[in-house]
Amino acid sequence: MHLAALHSPSQIQLNQQGNLKHFLTIEGLSKETLTKILDTAQSFFNDQNQLITTPLLEGRTVMNLFFENSTRTRTTFEAAAKRLSANVLNIDIARSSTSKGETLRDTLWNLEAMAADIFVVRHSSSGAAHFIAKDVCPNIAIINAGDGRHAHPTQAMLDMLTIRRETKKPFEDLKVAIIGDIKHSRVARSDIAALQTLGCRDIRVIAPNTLLPVGFDEYGDHVRLFNKMDDGVKDCDVIIALRIQNERIDSPALSSQAEFYRMYGLNQERLALAQPDCIVMHPGPMNRGVEIDSAIADGPQSVILNQVTNGIAVRMAVLALAMQGQAQAQGLIEAIAN
Ligand code: CP
Numbered sequence: 001m002h003l004a005a006l007h008s009p010s011q012i013q014l015n016q017q018g019n020l021k022h023f024l025t026i027e028g029l030s031k032e033t034l035t036k037i038l039d040t041a042q043s044f045f046n047d048q049n050q051l052i053t054t055p056l057l058e059g060r061t062v063m064n065l066f067f068e069n070s071t072r073t074r075t076t077f078e079a080a081a082k083r084l085s086a087n088v089l090n091i092d093i094a095r096s097s098t099s100k101g102e103t104l105r106d107t108l109w110n111l112e113a114m115a116a117d118i119f120v121v122r123h124s125s126s127g128a129a130h131f132i133a134k135d136v137c138p139n140i141a142i143i144n145a146g147d148g149r150h151a152h153p154t155q156a157m158l159d160m161l162t163i164r165r166e167t168k169k170p171f172e173d174l175k176v177a178i179i180g181d182i183k184h185s186r187v188a189r190s191d192i193a194a195l196q197t198l199g200c201r202d203i204r205v206i207a208p209n210t211l212l213p214v215g216f217d218e219y220g221d222h223v224r225l226f227n228k229m230d231d232g233v234k235d236c237d238v239i240i241a242l243r244i245q246n247e248r249i250d251s252p253a254l255s256s257q258a259e260f261y262r263m264y265g266l267n268q269e270r271l272a273l274a275q276p277d278c279i280v281m282h283p284g285p286m287n288r289g290v291e292i293d294s295a296i297a298d299g300p301q302s303v304i305l306n307q308v309t310n311g312i313a314v315r316m317a318v319l320a321l322a323m324q325g326q327a328q329a330q331g332l333i334e335a336i337a338n
Pocket of ligand 1: 146
């Protein structure tokens with residue numbers, strides 16, 4: 001898919017009052033909307049920095065529809081929904097009637113008839129969540145949990161929350177490097193969009209040309225390409241290492257994983273070129289010894305497991321806000337309570 005299509009604002013995710021009713025992509029959302037998600041997520045931590053439980057979605061039903069594998073996203077959405085006191089159903093797609101030829105539309109309409117309020121959707125096809133929100137179930141809050149190479153908006157927001165909590169610097173002052181397989185990464189695309197919207201002015205993409213998407217120059221403001229790792233990580237505050245997406249590579253983009261590690265693997269020598277308090281992030285799952293050295297992944301500058309915990313708070317925020325936005329869109333509530 002061409003980047004121009006992916007960057008067009010998606011107004012479908014906002015209600016008439018400009019509040020979220022679906023969460024499909026970062027593109028097209030304002031700084032105020034992203035900040036509201038971050039502030040709401042932060043409000044789900046107590047003074048001891050522990051996640052709280054609240055009755056915000058009591059009586060509501062969240063259905064997890066994962067047409068593609070997941071460890072972190074599916075489980076943290078379930079944990080988030082439970083912390084909001086919602087009912088959670090994890091639909092076993094592999095054992096559903098889609099395997100007998102039932103269409104996606106029919107599967108979703110049947111699930112809607114079971115009184116679903118929110119669908120959390122992961123799909124290997126770019127645009128799947130958007131299609132469901134627009135054409136299949138517009139009155140259900142649709143949350144995109146990752147669609148093909150297109151978008152992973154809750155991953156981007158948990159990354160932004162982690163950066164905000166761990167660096168304590170305004171986004172405007174940060175130097176952020178994203179390293180690796182940009183071409184096949186929905187995380188890179190959503191992270192760059194979120195960083196731009198939140199005001200970051202120094203976003204560095206570090207990759208060989210073979211792992212850049214067609215139309216890279218359309219990423220827009222404040223994004224620079226580095227082919228040399230040492231140049232790209234110099235003085236950075238945040239380094240985000242990405243997984244080599246072997247399952248999405250249909251032609252050899254690299255001579256070998258060992259070659260990638262030699263050229264772009266995050267090791268101690270390269271991390272030493274960044275700011276001394278630079279944080280290291282990775283969305284997972286990690287290929288240790290390919291894009292990141294184990295000593296870095298498990299080291300003092302790594303905030304990789306903090307990202308997972310922050311993912312619960314961000315997913316709580318997105319579920320609560322989208323549910324409120326849907327209720328507002330349907331005239332069930334007057335105003336957004338936050
Ligand atoms: N980061 C991420 O999306 O991980 P999972 O594929 O395990 O959900």
